[in-house]
Amino acid sequence: MKKTIVSILFFLLMISPVWAHAQVDLISEKKSIIEEIAEVDRTYKGQLAEYRQAADQFNIAKGQFTKLNTLASLEVAVQDGRKALLLRDRVLLTYLKLIELKLLESDGINLEEKTIALDMTKDLQQDFQAHLDLTNNAIDRVAVNQVADDFEILAPKITNLSNYVSTLLRIGKLQTIYDHSLSLVEKTNPNAAGAEPSLKQNEMIRAHTEVVNLMEKIYTNLRYGWDEIRVAREKEKPIDISKSNASVFADLSQTMLFLAEIVSKR
Amino acid sequence: MQNLDSNQTQFAEITPVFESGSTSVAPKKVQNDEPVKKKSNLPLLVGALALVLAFVFLIILISVKLAMNTNSENKTDDGRIVEQNDGQVDPLLEEIYDLDDQLQSSDPTIDEIPFPPVDMTLRLDAPKKK
Numbered sequence: 001m002k003k004t005i006v007s008i009l010f011f012l013l014m015i016s017p018v019w020a021h022a023q024v025d026l027i028s029e030k031k032s033i034i035e036e037i038a039e040v041d042r043t044y045k046g047q048l049a050e051y052r053q054a055a056d057q058f059n060i061a062k063g064q065f066t067k068l069n070t071l072a073s074l075e076v077a078v079q080d081g082r083k084a085l086l087l088r089d090r091v092l093l094t095y096l097k098l099i100e101l102k103l104l105e106s107d108g109i110n111l112e113e114k115t116i117a118l119d120m121t122k123d124l125q126q127d128f129q130a131h132l133d134l135t136n137n138a139i140d141r142v143a144v145n146q147v148a149d150d151f152e153i154l155a156p157k158i159t160n161l162s163n164y165v166s167t168l169l170r171i172g173k174l175q176t177i178y179d180h181s182l183s184l185v186e187k188t189n190p191n192a193a194g195a196e197p198s199l200k201q202n203e204m205i206r207a208h209t210e211v212v213n214l215m216e217k218i219y220t221n222l223r224y225g226w227d228e229i230r231v232a233r234e235k236e237k238p239i240d241i242s243k244s245n246a247s248v249f250a251d252l253s254q255t256m257l258f259l260a261e262i263v264s265k266r
Numbered sequence: 267m268q269n270l271d272s273n274q275t276q277f278a279e280i281t282p283v284f285e286s287g288s289t290s291v292a293p294k295k296v297q298n299d300e301p302v303k304k305k306s307n308l309p310l311l312v313g314a315l316a317l318v319l320a321f322v323f324l325i326i327l328i329s330v331k332l333a334m335n336t337n338s339e340n341k342t343d344d345g346r347i348v349e350q351n352d353g354q355v356d357p358l359l360e361e362i363y364d365l366d367d368q369l370q371s372s373d374p375t376i377d378e379i380p381f382p383p384v385d386m387t388l389r390l391d392a393p394k395k396k
Binding site: 044048051055058062077078081084085088091092095098099102141144145148149151152155159162166169170171173174176177180181184187188242245246248249252253256259260263264 | 356358359361362363365366368369372373374375377378379381382383384385386388389390391393
């Protein structure tokens with residue numbers, strides 16, 4: 001018996017630094033992701049400004065070519081078009097990197113959905129990188145038109161992925177808050193062990209029941225949201241869970257108010 | 267007195283002095299003492315009264331200050347009560363408010379990373395009809 005206890009203690013002693021180290025790694029990893037997001041976001045904004053300028057320039061050149069219909073104006077339009085298409089690819093590629101990092105940083109997303117979304121984001125990044133290389137090599141009118149044609153296949157893919165990831169990030173945030181709220185609801189439970197009986201006990205129990213009912217409603221709406229996301233992904237349809245998300249948000253706000261009231265009255 | 271009665275010589279020496287002193291000196295002493303007592307009591311009374319007033323004023327000042335502190339420290343900028351009456355911050359209440367702040371920044375109507383405002387139909391020539 002003594003030996004067993006000693007070995008358990010020894011084991012705990014051995015794993016505790018490993019566990020602590022793992023926690024530190026996790027924190028530093030999260031910190032580095034946040035820093036990376038800030039850096040990629042800066043790059044994204046810079047590239048977007050550059051793209052806007054190039055797109056404006058291309059539209060002017062295109063207008064000139066339509067008006068003048070000369071070889072010189074065609075050459076300017078081709079070069080400006082190539083530049084604008086290249087910068088658009090770059091912006092979208094950086095945007096994909098940004099949503100990938102946001103997915104990695106997010107806590108509340110269902111692990112299965114997170115893995116699928118990350119894989120989809122990485123695959124699409126490869127597709128966009130390949131398209132960017134093609135655009136870079138497109139030096140004449142035919143090639144520029146060809147990369148524009150190829151982009152039409154990528155366009156719906158990226159808009160669908162953006163919609164999917166954006167929905168995941170929103171519901172993930174709400175899920176995180178719901179998970180934290182559960183522990184708060186438990187802490188304010190007047191039936192919990194150690195709670196002192198008082199004249200207000202019955203009132204507190206009724207108030208707590210109200211909060212529990214709200215939490216159940218939130219859980220149902222969140223469950224509905226996750227199911228809708230899965231079904232929409234499988235059927236490759238656009239996702240719209242804005243109504244259930246709005247309901248979750250409103251009910252969580254109400255829960256916070258109720259909890260604050262209960263704690264203030266104790 | 268018994269000693270004086272027995273010693274007549276001493277009595278003879280002392281008696282004239284008492285007689286002359288009692289008629290001339292004693293009334294003067296009484297007349298001089300009374301005004302002095304009145305003069306010394308007035309500043310003392312005024313001083314005591316001022317002290318009491320100052321004390322009362324100090325108590326009022328402290329209580330007002332305490333009331334003001336309680337009002338200002340119990341609430342945050344947005345009017346939420348975060349301190350109990352004993353001045354200690356309720357950790358549970360603080361936790362609730364922190365989570366509420368987190369919730370407000372998670373409004374699902376706000377898109378954190380909106381889709382880039384790029385022209386998805388950008389091209390040089392119109393697409394060929396299929």
